Amino acid sequence: MGSLSTHEFLKSVRRRRRADSLFMVVVLSATLVSTLTLIVIFTTLSVESVAFFTHASILEFLTGTKWTVLFAEKHYGILPLLNATVLTSLIAIAVSAPAGIAAAIYLSEYAGPRFRNIAKPVIETLSGVPTVVYGYFALYLVTPNLLRVFWEGISIHNALAVGLMIGILTLPIVVAISDDALKAVPNDLRLAAYSLGSRKIDVVFRVVLPAALSGVVASIILAFARAMGETLIAAIAGGFRPVLSFDPGESMQTMTSYIAQVATGDAPHGTVEYQSLFAVGFLLLLITATLNFIGLRVIRRWEIKY
Amino acid sequence: MSAEDLLEKIKVIIREEESVEGADVEKDAAIATEGLSVSYNGRLAVEGVNLKFRSNTITAIIGPSGCGKSTVLRSLNRMNDLVPGARVTGKVLFRGVDIYSKDVDPVFIRSRIGMVFQRPNPFPMSVFDNVAFGLRVNGFKLTKDEMKKRVQEALIKAALWDEVKDRLDAHAYSLSGGQQQRLCIARALAVEPEVLLLDEPTVSLDPISTSKIERLLVAIKHDYTIIIVTHNMQQAARVSDYTAVMMTDENLVGRVTEFGPTKEIFTSPKDQRTEAYISGRVS
Numbered sequence A: 001m002g003s004l005s006t007h008e009f010l011k012s013v014r015r016r017r018r019a020d021s022l023f024m025v026v027v028l029s030a031t032l033v034s035t036l037t038l039i040v041i042f043t044t045l046s047v048e049s050v051a052f053f054t055h056a057s058i059l060e061f062l063t064g065t066k067w068t069v070l071f072a073e074k075h076y077g078i079l080p081l082l083n084a085t086v087l088t089s090l091i092a093i094a095v096s097a098p099a100g101i102a103a104a105i106y107l108s109e110y111a112g113p114r115f116r117n118i119a120k121p122v123i124e125t126l127s128g129v130p131t132v133v134y135g136y137f138a139l140y141l142v143t144p145n146l147l148r149v150f151w152e153g154i155s156i157h158n159a160l161a162v163g164l165m166i167g168i169l170t171l172p173i174v175v176a177i178s179d180d181a182l183k184a185v186p187n188d189l190r191l192a193a194y195s196l197g198s199r200k201i202d203v204v205f206r207v208v209l210p211a212a213l214s215g216v217v218a219s220i221i222l223a224f225a226r227a228m229g230e231t232l233i234a235a236i237a238g239g240f241r242p243v244l245s246f247d248p249g250e251s252m253q254t255m256t257s258y259i260a261q262v263a264t265g266d267a268p269h270g271t272v273e274y275q276s277l278f279a280v281g282f283l284l285l286l287i288t289a290t291l292n293f294i295g296l297r298v299i300r301r302w303e304i305k306y
Numbered sequence B: 001m002s003a004e005d006l007l008e009k010i011k012v013i014i015r016e017e018e019s020v021e022g023a024d025v026e027k028d029a030a031i032a033t034e035g036l037s038v039s040y041n042g043r044l045a046v047e048g049v050n051l052k053f054r055s056n057t058i059t060a061i062i063g064p065s066g067c068g069k070s071t072v073l074r075s076l077n078r079m080n081d082l083v084p085g086a087r088v089t090g091k092v093l094f095r096g097v098d099i100y101s102k103d104v105d106p107v108f109i110r111s112r113i114g115m116v117f118q119r120p121n122p123f124p125m126s127v128f129d130n131v132a133f134g135l136r137v138n139g140f141k142l143t144k145d146e147m148k149k150r151v152q153e154a155l156i157k158a159a160l161w162d163e164v165k166d167r168l169d170a171h172a173y174s175l176s177g178g179q180q181q182r183l184c185i186a187r188a189l190a191v192e193p194e195v196l197l198l199d200e201p202t203v204s205l206d207p208i209s210t211s212k213i214e215r216l217l218v219a220i221k222h223d224y225t226i227i228i229v230t231h232n233m234q235q236a237a238r239v240s241d242y243t244a245v246m247m248t249d250e251n252l253v254g255r256v257t258e259f260g261p262t263k264e265i266f267t268s269p270k271d272q273r274t275e276a277y278i279s280g281r282v283s
Helices: A006-052 A058-063 A079-110 A113-126 A131-150 A159-183 A187-195 A200-211 A213-229 A232-237 A255-264 A272-305 B003-021 B069-075 B106-112 B127-137 B144-157 B177-190 B207-223 B233-239 B262-267 B272-278
Strands: B029-040 B043-054 B058-062 B086-094 B113-116 B195-199 B225-229 B242-248 B254-261
Touching: A006 A272, A079 A113, A079 A159, A079 A200, A079 A213, A079 A232, A079 A255, A079 A272, A113 A159, A131 A159, A131 A232, A159 A213, A159 A232, A187 A200, A187 B177, A200 A213, A200 B127, A213 A255, A213 A272, A232 A255, A255 A272, B029 B069, B029 B225, B043 B058, B043 B069, B043 B225, B043 B242, B043 B254, B058 B069, B058 B207, B058 B233, B069 B195, B069 B225, B069 B254, B106 B113, B113 B177, B127 B144, B127 B177, B144 B177, B144 B207, B177 B195, B177 B207, B207 B225, B207 B233, B225 B233, B233 B262, B242 B262, B242 B272, B254 B262, B254 B272, B262 B272
Parallel strands: B058 B225, B058 B242, B113 B195, B195 B225
Antiparallel strands: B029 B043, B029 B086, B242 B254
């Protein structure tokens, strides 16, 4: 700097200040793009949904038990689709919550650092598997080779296989967030429990797990939200029958697979079939966004605690 | 298993041990170390510690930072087992039984030798549940009333009862730091240990809380054997009957340089370095 004249020095300062503000604009726009996308999605869904509700009342949409939008005689009750979505997601959580929490407990409280460093990336890879792979795995392997062994009458498209595979898909979410929550419990508390004559199992179940409970609950909520939004597994292995049934052995259509079916078909703009996509999508977005919101709130509360 | 059964069990172990060795264990030494050395990942931290902690007295372990005071303390209830890479050699005799011998269960030892840590670390649960914790994990079969009574006794001993008796259901984190530390003392006392280890228990507390804890320790010492690690020499002088001074040698290995009645240590230390430390010329 010493050899620069005052004029050159000021010029270089000005240039660097310009570069500074330019960079700010770049990162700001990146942020705005993602925020704007959400706003655009939300607006589009609302506008098209409003059009949909000129054909069907909100009451019928939310309480009707028949969804026959693609048929000649049209009924607009979302319950069959919503039921299939909730049923498959519950099956998924029945798999991923116990297995995921158990794995997180092992990783956080029992595993040595070497095993941990191998196991964590392996589990995280599970969520990197394209979901279409899980879909045909459910249809061509799980149902015929596994489920049919002890459930002969199970339909080739069924909610159980869908739920099981979504369970595997959401396992890493439960493991990762629960493991973080368990790891965040101060070691002081473990030592205090040991010093009182606790066995390891008491330390885990009476101290560490309760202290990490909100994080563990959050992991389940977020996994549930992810399960509800899963599309390809449901579309491939669940079938396209919009029936209201609680039998997981039956073929049934989830909200997402309905959208996939219609969107990949040729529903023309402006028709009620086309508009129904947005109404279903809007409701799905509303539910999953609420779940995500609650989940993240719960996580934040647990972070504040320590 | 009730407290009485536990006590009986350890008495039996001790009697058997004594009859086998015919050992003339110093009767009033509740706990003693013989040639105790501890290393972390192969690096020696303390070496050759021989200390006898007499029953119903308070022994202070003092010394500069990093001299291995806490390491010695953690060896006395096998908390060092939980430190990765820690290795303990030599003996720690609890009523004459080496707690490091193979057939001794460290979990049982910890239920007989309680511990209080530097930072107050109550569990994230109610005041009551904190104190009842040790009773529950140790499988005491108590009725609700007995449980309440034990919790109350422990809180009274820890000089906390008057402050919390109306809010036993309050979350432990709603207490002040000094109250939390006394809660941790109550939690340790509820299990009715014979020995209470305290690792710089007042280092994070204000003078008033510190004085409350010091007074309660003196008040309960007739029922326990208390060992307190502190780097506050005034504290050692105020509360302890015996004092052990630890120093590191040129290889940073901690050793006991002086051990005896507190009065003698503070008035006529034999070791030059001890004298320098006590008079404040070394920190």
